Amino acid sequence: MTLEHFGYNDNIEKLRIQHHLMDFEIGRIISEHKERYIVATENGDFEAEITGNLRYTANTREDFPAVGDWVAISEYDDNKVLIHSIIPRKTIIQRQAVGKQGERQIIATNIDFAFIVQAVDGDFNINRIERYLTICNTSHIQPIILLNKIDLISATMLDDLLLKVKERVAKVPIIAISNTSQKGIENVTTYIEKGKTYCLLGSSGVGKSSLLNNLSGKQQMKTNAVSTSTNKGRHITTHRALIALENGGVIIDNPGMREVGITDAVEGLEKTFEKIVALSQNCRFKNCTHTIEIDCAVMEAVESGKVDKLYYENYLKMKRENEHFELTVAEKRKKEKDFGKMYKQFKNFKKSNKY
DSSP states (O other): OOOGTTOOOOOOOOHHHTTTTTEEEEEEEEEETTEEEEEEEEEEEEEEEOOOOHHHHHHHHGGSOOOTTEEEEEEEEEEEEEEEOOOOOOOOEEEEEEEEEEOOOEEEOOEEEEEEEEEETOOOOOOHHHHHHHHHHHOEEEEEEEEEGGGGGHHHHHHHHHHHHHHHOOSOOOOOEOOOTTTTTTHHHHOOOOOOOEEEOOOTTSSHHHHHHHHHTSSSOOOOOOOOOOOOOOOOOEEEEEEEESSSEEEEEEEOOOOOOOOOOOOHHHHHHHHHHHTTSSSSTTTSSSSSSSSSSHHHHHHTTSSSSHHHHHHHHHHHHHHHHHHHHHHHHHHHHHHHHHHHHHHHHHHHTTO
């Protein structure tokens, strides 16, 4: 396959020229597992390592390559290449790193569309859909909601679920599908465009890998059957992988995420919860928190039933989470700055006390 099959275009070529990377070959990270990479190039796929310089100049985990990245490479051994530089990313999907306060984890980069996959069985959760929407809106990525496993519920139940989602989610395509019967899969393929990159987001067992297999027409990812005891698919994907589809488009499958912590997502929250943002213009106080203030247009809308209470509560929860993340980042930066000052003072003290 050519680089164009993996999404290479004129904009990436311009960035390559601007950053003086013409002496290097170009490839795209298609797989990552604990800093082990596979890079797709015009000459095939290669195992890859990052250079010592790239490793030691990295300030955070975000400075390391991720699935979806375009990278400048050179060959250094049989079937192996060195990654020298990352071409600036167009978009980044990220979440709060699990168990690490104030740190981000990159899910994938250079994404155009995100398929948010949610199963319609007992694990169905609109709050989680809104969480994924906020991540996409923060990253300026077009979301598409896929309600999977519709073969497990009645048509009446599906209509009810669709109505509930549409009441809380506006201006986002919603497609009902079944990986088993393949109903609705053809509607998903209408969104696949040559040269565009797609990402699959969702919890474990919602059918992301099965969907990828259906879209590609191949057994790209291992899948397990639905458990008869829990009625849920068993999670299989353990690392991120990028697949170039035969009919155009590139798609990234991700491990299921039990925790989807948002990061600096003010803009994303405003777009996901635009009903609340619009109502807040009518609040008495400009800095209204929509919790205790008098003449709060948002709380009045919730009390009158114009705004779904669960929609409102999810907004407040994610807003608090975003504020906590930003506060944690600020505190972390202050500690690092204070440590830097202390270390500098210590060095100056040692220098002035030399005999």
